[in-house]
Amino acid sequence: MFMDVKHVPPLPTYPGGAPKNEEELAAIVAREEDIFEFKIIKLSVPQSREINAIMLHHLPETGSVTFLSKTSMLRTLRSFSLDFRNTNRQAYVPLLRIISEDSMEETDTGCMKAKIESEKPADFMLWVTATKVLSGEQAYRSQYDRGVVFFLLVKNTQPPAGSLCEEYSRILSSIMDGYRRLSDSPLPSVAVPQKGELVRSLSKANSDRLFQFMEKWMKNLAVMKLEIATAVLMYETAIIGFLDWLVKYQPQCVIAAALSAQLTVPILEY
Structure with missing residues (x-):
């Protein structure tokens, strides 16, 4: 190993x-x-993560691992949970949720300063929300509503390396690349954003119809949905991000998508 x-x-x-x-x-x-x-050679960050992953993967139920600090523990668990090669990464989600909440409270009171590479506000709150969703503590009325919540957290952020924000950006970039590749005409390099916005909520029935249509569209764009909990969340979020972009620059496409998905309510609001 x-x-x-x-x-x-x-x-x-x-x-x-x-x-x-x-x-x-x-x-x-x-x-x-x-x-x-x-001559002692210091471990690089990737080497440290690989060794930590081996330790966590093979840690027995009665075993324990000691960390130098809560910050170090949180960083290690985040890195482990983001690596899709770790088949038992979901086992640490409850612990990650607890540590994230504790760290957020300490940060709010000024007792703990941001020393974690992915502890920018957007990514920090994204992790807190994701762990609540994955543990079943937080639920939303529909898949669409959940995607909107995550999208508002990652919107207009600069994703730190190895973060959920970075995963969202990667998926959204793949969607945009596929869309540009299959567009009948080249997209304008400069466009004036429209004033419309996506609705903030859809019923479960309308949400299911919309995502069923969008997932078929994603397959046509060669963007596949991974069967991994955190990746699914970011996949859904990227779909909302793509729709948000269409609303601003090609609203007619969103209207057409809503009609094709047979939504019973408007998807745009002004």
Whole structure:
């Protein structure tokens, strides 16, 4: 397991030649440490994450792992939960939710400063909301309503590396690339945004019809839905982000999509 972690081999430095006299030989034999020295190579961030993932993946129910701080624990759990190769990443969602809530309270009172790479406000709140959804604590009337909530959290943010915001940006970029590729005419480089907005809520029936239509559209754009909880949330959020872009720059496409999905209520509001 640990052998799979990419690393640079240590570089030993040996004393040159044989002892020159008996005193030097005695001094070498009496040394408590090794007669050669290793150059210690500090682990990179990816190496640290891989080792942490191995530890968490193989941690038994009765075992425990000690972290230097709550910040370190939160960073490690976030990284582990975002890596789709970790098949048991959902096992730590309840703990991640508890730590996220505690850390948010401490941050609000000024007792804990932002030292986490993904602890920008948008991503922090996104994690709190996601863990509540995945643990079943937070529920929404429809898939659409949930997507709107997540979209408002990630809208106009600069995603930190290895974050849910970054996953959202990746999926949305794939959608936009596919849409531009299949568009009948090139999209204007400069356009005046329209004043309309997506409605903030849809019933479950209308939401189901809309997402059923949108998922078929996503397949045509070569954007596939992953069977992973956090990725599904960001996939839904990216669909809302795409619809929001269409509302501003090509509202006729949103109206056509709503008609094709047979929605019983308008999807735009002015």
